[in-house]
Amino acid sequence: MEDNMESKSKDLFIEVKDLHVEFDVRAGIVKAVDGMFLEIRRGQTVGVIGESGCGKSVTARAIMNMIPKPGKITGGEILYHRRNRETGEVQTIDITKLDPDGEIIRQIRGGEIGMIFQEPMSSLTPVYTAGQHIHEAVSLHRLIPVKKLGDQMVETIVAHRKVTKEEAREIAIEMLRKVGIPKPEQRVDSYPHQLSGGQRQRVMIAIALSCQPEMLIADEPTTALDVSIEAQILDVMRDLQNTMDMAIMFITHNLGVVAEMAEEIVVMYMGKQVERARVVDLFYKPKHPYTQALLRSIPRIGKKSDVRLATIEGMVPDPFHLPTGCVFHPRCPMFMPGKCDKIEPSNIQVDDHHWARCLLYEEVKV
Numbered sequence: 001m002e003d004n005m006e007s008k009s010k011d012l013f014i015e016v017k018d019l020h021v022e023f024d025v026r027a028g029i030v031k032a033v034d035g036m037f038l039e040i041r042r043g044q045t046v047g048v049i050g051e052s053g054c055g056k057s058v059t060a061r062a063i064m065n066m067i068p069k070p071g072k073i074t075g076g077e078i079l080y081h082r083r084n085r086e087t088g089e090v091q092t093i094d095i096t097k098l099d100p101d102g103e104i105i106r107q108i109r110g111g112e113i114g115m116i117f118q119e120p121m122s123s124l125t126p127v128y129t130a131g132q133h134i135h136e137a138v139s140l141h142r143l144i145p146v147k148k149l150g151d152q153m154v155e156t157i158v159a160h161r162k163v164t165k166e167e168a169r170e171i172a173i174e175m176l177r178k179v180g181i182p183k184p185e186q187r188v189d190s191y192p193h194q195l196s197g198g199q200r201q202r203v204m205i206a207i208a209l210s211c212q213p214e215m216l217i218a219d220e221p222t223t224a225l226d227v228s229i230e231a232q233i234l235d236v237m238r239d240l241q242n243t244m245d246m247a248i249m250f251i252t253h254n255l256g257v258v259a260e261m262a263e264e265i266v267v268m269y270m271g272k273q274v275e276r277a278r279v280v281d282l283f284y285k286p287k288h289p290y291t292q293a294l295l296r297s298i299p300r301i302g303k304k305s306d307v308r309l310a311t312i313e314g315m316v317p318d319p320f321h322l323p324t325g326c327v328f329h330p331r332c333p334m335f336m337p338g339k340c341d342k343i344e345p346s347n348i349q350v351d352d353h354h355w356a357r358c359l360l361y362e363e364v365k366v
């Protein structure tokens, strides 16, 4: 794993800095992302794990500047170090400042930053409006029901790569084959409803990858697929990563997959990064009591490909009444009264390339 890290370029690609995203719902304000930090470098895979509802998907969508209403980014920065493909020059853009419907973010989505979400059914949502280019709808992870797959794929590929329509069709067929669609030369001319949900999911993966994005956001991309197809798709991602130096943000509940794919893992809890470390350090020397609890019931990481996150004791706090101090303190086996319920921990470097947000590692005056 470390050798891999050495051989790749280490240029920063995305830096999420103190990101805040809120949903203003009838019952109050949900702080879905509450001071999140995340760094992803070119060629690197960062795994993001944490219980359901901790803000993984919302962070991913913020990077695409695609927060659904009634949500909005209320603070922080998402710095995208955009490299000009011709000149190699790097320009830094704060994605949070871009118009979500503007030209720049539309170029970035799909072409420079691709994404795959685990929502096979949403791929048929007819949100496509006349006047919107097919590739924009497809880049937003929606297939258009009334258009042949091949046409949708070709338009999307041509919009993001310098190839002819004929070449794009070849790329589409080849990528459909790689993600395990049988008879891709024929399937390319079918309509989305003629495919199963799992096949549509694979088509979305094929589209995202055939645009050769510089970063791929994969949000539980293979959960609904069977294990052999999953392995095949993970191989395609790794191949592209090696040839294109693609960065990957890999969100998953499957620790076997994350151990296999990622070099570094970020653990989220209640909208924050609570621990960040290299995979081996995180699995064998977890520092945060939350990570320790998550991993406790897992016998051996990396042995089985379907090792899921454990459920841990206690309830995730009510988002409208967050605990004071460390948000994990009501569930924490290491709870220090008078300290953890009063003081909010900072992100502390606890070891070489290892950070934890926990008062066990912080000298604070009570």
Ligand SMILES: Nc1ncnc2c1ncn2[C@@H]1O[C@H](COP(=O)(O)OP(=O)(O)OP(=O)(O)O)[C@@H](O)[C@H]1O
Pocket: 023, 025, 030, 031, 032, 033, 050, 051, 052, 053, 054, 055, 056, 057, 058, 059, 068, 069, 070, 071, 319
């Ligand atoms: N459209 C929305 N409206 C209101 N609240 C939302 C919306 N989308 C997300 N949230 C809230 O934001 C928080 C973070 O959700 P998010 O989907 O990022 O979690 P997650 O870690 O990706 O969970 P999972 O592992 O289940 O996908 C949750 O409390 C969720 O209820």
